[in-house]
Amino acid sequence: MKRKRSSGWLYLLPAILLLGAFMVYPLIDVLIYSVEEGYNSASQTFNGVGLYNYSHVLRDPYFMQALKNTFIIVIITVPVSTGLALLISLQLSKIKKLRDLFQTVFFLPYVTNTLAVGLVFMILFKRTPYSDGLINLMISIFGAGPVDFIDGPYAAKMFVMCFYTVWVVLPFKVLILTSALASVKKEYYNAARVDGTPRWRVFTKITLPAISPMLFYLIITGFIGAFKAYSDEVALFGTDLNAAGMNTIVGYIYDMLYGNGGGYPSYAAAAALILFAIVLTITVINLMVSRKHVHY
Amino acid sequence: MEIVLKNLSKVFSGSGKRRHEKVVAVNRFDLTIPDGKLVGLLGPSGCGKSTLLNLICGLEEPTEGRILFGSDDVTDLPPEARGVGMVFQNYALYPHLSVHDNIIFPLENLRGAKRLPKEEMEKRVAEAARLVQITELMERRPDELSGGQQQRVAIARALVKTPSVLLLDEPLSNLDARLRLQTREEIRRIQTETGVTTVFVTHDQEEAMSISDYIIVMKEGVLQQLGEPQTIYEKPANLFVAKFLGTPQINVFDAEIRSGRLCLGGAEVMPMQGLADMPVWAGIRPEGFVIDPAGPLECGLVRVEVMGRDTSIVFTHPAFTGASARAIVPTAKNVDRSAPTLRFSLNPEKVHIFSKTDELRLGAAAGGDVQ
Numbered sequence: 001m002k003r004k005r006s007s008g009w010l011y012l013l014p015a016i017l018l019l020g021a022f023m024v025y026p027l028i029d030v031l032i033y034s035v036e037e038g039y040n041s042a043s044q045t046f047n048g049v050g051l052y053n054y055s056h057v058l059r060d061p062y063f064m065q066a067l068k069n070t071f072i073i074v075i076i077t078v079p080v081s082t083g084l085a086l087l088i089s090l091q092l093s094k095i096k097k098l099r100d101l102f103q104t105v106f107f108l109p110y111v112t113n114t115l116a117v118g119l120v121f122m123i124l125f126k127r128t129p130y131s132d133g134l135i136n137l138m139i140s141i142f143g144a145g146p147v148d149f150i151d152g153p154y155a156a157k158m159f160v161m162c163f164y165t166v167w168v169v170l171p172f173k174v175l176i177l178t179s180a181l182a183s184v185k186k187e188y189y190n191a192a193r194v195d196g197t198p199r200w201r202v203f204t205k206i207t208l209p210a211i212s213p214m215l216f217y218l219i220i221t222g223f224i225g226a227f228k229a230y231s232d233e234v235a236l237f238g239t240d241l242n243a244a245g246m247n248t249i250v251g252y253i254y255d256m257l258y259g260n261g262g263g264y265p266s267y268a269a270a271a272a273l274i275l276f277a278i279v280l281t282i283t284v285i286n287l288m289v290s291r292k293h294v295h296y
Numbered sequence: 297m298e299i300v301l302k303n304l305s306k307v308f309s310g311s312g313k314r315r316h317e318k319v320v321a322v323n324r325f326d327l328t329i330p331d332g333k334l335v336g337l338l339g340p341s342g343c344g345k346s347t348l349l350n351l352i353c354g355l356e357e358p359t360e361g362r363i364l365f366g367s368d369d370v371t372d373l374p375p376e377a378r379g380v381g382m383v384f385q386n387y388a389l390y391p392h393l394s395v396h397d398n399i400i401f402p403l404e405n406l407r408g409a410k411r412l413p414k415e416e417m418e419k420r421v422a423e424a425a426r427l428v429q430i431t432e433l434m435e436r437r438p439d440e441l442s443g444g445q446q447q448r449v450a451i452a453r454a455l456v457k458t459p460s461v462l463l464l465d466e467p468l469s470n471l472d473a474r475l476r477l478q479t480r481e482e483i484r485r486i487q488t489e490t491g492v493t494t495v496f497v498t499h500d501q502e503e504a505m506s507i508s509d510y511i512i513v514m515k516e517g518v519l520q521q522l523g524e525p526q527t528i529y530e531k532p533a534n535l536f537v538a539k540f541l542g543t544p545q546i547n548v549f550d551a552e553i554r555s556g557r558l559c560l561g562g563a564e565v566m567p568m569q570g571l572a573d574m575p576v577w578a579g580i581r582p583e584g585f586v587i588d589p590a591g592p593l594e595c596g597l598v599r600v601e602v603m604g605r606d607t608s609i610v611f612t613h614p615a616f617t618g619a620s621a622r623a624i625v626p627t628a629k630n631v632d633r634s635a636p637t638l639r640f641s642l643n644p645e646k647v648h649i650f651s652k653t654d655e656l657r658l659g660a661a662a663g664g665d666v667q
Contacts, residue, residue, distance in 0.1 A: 187388035195402035196376025209392040295392035
């Protein structure tokens with residue numbers, strides 16, 4: 001018995017070593033950084049231990065702006081992208097002709113470079129001294145005035161941001177949901193047809209429960225992904241996100257480490273742990289809700 | 297409800313590169329299934345049985361022909377308007393709903409005037425559950441049930457809306473051997489209790505023989521014979537039906553009619569009136585052989601297998617079309633196992649003559665509609 005147990009640990013050793021060095025140790029290190037007050041990265045010294053870093057971060061208007069931006073992005077893009085993906089995959093699973101073509105079209109953004117697409121979006125939406133941009137051109141057809149989506153009002157910027165995020169995360173969700181829908185046994189639908197089940201009831205009673213594990217997976221990863229948004233913002237608004245008022249929590253953490261006002265690993269660590277607490281809370285809530293509504 | 301099929305055909309065309317290939321799954325079916333009977337739809341795999349069932353159900357649209365329930369033409373009606381209950385091969389129970397919710401599901405679909413009050417629904421569900429004896433399992437999920445129990449739930453779900461026709465697609469194929477015996481009795485009992493016209497698909501001739509009032513034999517989309525099990529066994533319409541029904545299989549000999557006598561390998565074995573001289577297939581049921589030292593049929597003895605009440609004799613004959621033929625005789629007859637040969641006489645009722653050109657049974661009309 002004892003021999004067996006020790007050989008088990010031997011097999012786990014490579015994984016444990018790698019995870020320990022690259023996951024567990026950095027995590028503990030972040031925790032330590034976050035409570036070291038007045039840490040000086042040059043001399044690697046600190047004054048004391050406490051929660052000052054947290055209170056500083058929470059009182060920092062830039063952090064609060066980043067927090068607000070992140071929450072808006074999460075609350076808008078996760079439901080919109082998931083709902084839209086569900087709608088698209090439902091229609092995709094119904095059609096037969098051109099299905100492969102549409103699937104490819106919907107999947108294309110997934111294999112396209114984020115920064116390149118971000119630039120394209122910026123060009124579409126940006127106003128310059130020479131042109132109002134393609135989107136403004138289209139809006140003007142309906143008689144609305146030109147809006148500067150990239151350097152203009154906050155709502156316009158947030159709209160572009162959410163639009164872009166939905167566009168970027170959609171393909172993966174469509175891919176997952178189309179395959180989930182395809183794996184629902186056809187016999188259920190035949191049985192429902194013989195019983196004269198109304199279409200809406202087929203959707204809520206058969207389709208939704210059948211794909212609920214996949215849907216739940218997409219919602220959880222969607223939340224986590226949206227909370228970790230950063231590169232998309234850079235692609236659209238450039239590296240100085242604080243100036244644009246479009247920073248996110250991850251962007252704030254990066255700025256604290258390497259940005260213009262950088263060199264504060266303690267603040268970055270505290271912000272990272274706050275983000276971790278938020279994501280953990282949301283995920284736990286998700287899990288609790290899923291117990292009732294997800295059918296494995 | 298009487299089911300009438302008139303010149304019913306279903307042709308599937310391939311897709312993509314094979315779009316010009318056509319598969320005739322059901323080919324010009326004309327038959328009448330009488331009201332209140334249990335009918336077995338029998339045929340080898342891929343012969344179009346399930347397609348025919350789906351046509352009756354309404355899940356498939358016929359390429360040609362009409363389907364009538366009683367005097368109503370239901371050909372163009374969707375399945376829900378036909379009043380059919382269907383039990384699918386894999387039961388298709390909704391996995392996230394309890395047994396109770398599965399059974400009540402069809403009733404909850406009803407809208408408007410057809411919708412029953414809640415108590416009436418519950419009463420119907422309880423009634424269906426009692427009929428298939430699953431009353432204690434109502435709160436379980438389908439994955440917590442055995443195959444046989446799932447089958448019963450599926451039947452209850454099909455019966456709860458009191459259909460005029462019950463259709464079962466391979467109802468026994470997913471069950472183990474013991475459960476299969478039990479469940480087929482159960483299907484027979486439920487059908488007798490409800491009196492609903494029932495059609496079930498099977499590829500197992502024993503299953504069809506044991507519980508059906510009538511059997512429909514089909515092959516490659518074509519109706520071979522419709523009749524009572526015993527009739528089909530005793531008067532098979534053609535060589536295929538003769539071979540398909542009965543275990544052990546019928547023994548087919550390459551034979552000849554010569555001046556009113558049946559000849560096997562040159563030897564005259566029995567008189568055969570009313571047939572002109574010609575080469576024929578002679579099908580002889582295993583129980584049609586009678587050990588008779590003075591019998592006309594001389595065979596090479598291969599093996600004797602005593603199986604309790606009966607004895608199975610494996611023998612060879614030059615005119616036999618397969619490797620070795622098999623006869624079943626009562627065990628009381630002593631068989632000399634060491635003898636190299638053995639003589640039989642034949643029971644004329646167990647000998648069927650089939651034409652070599654179209655393989656139809658000679659000397660008897662082919663089966664048609666049930667009278």
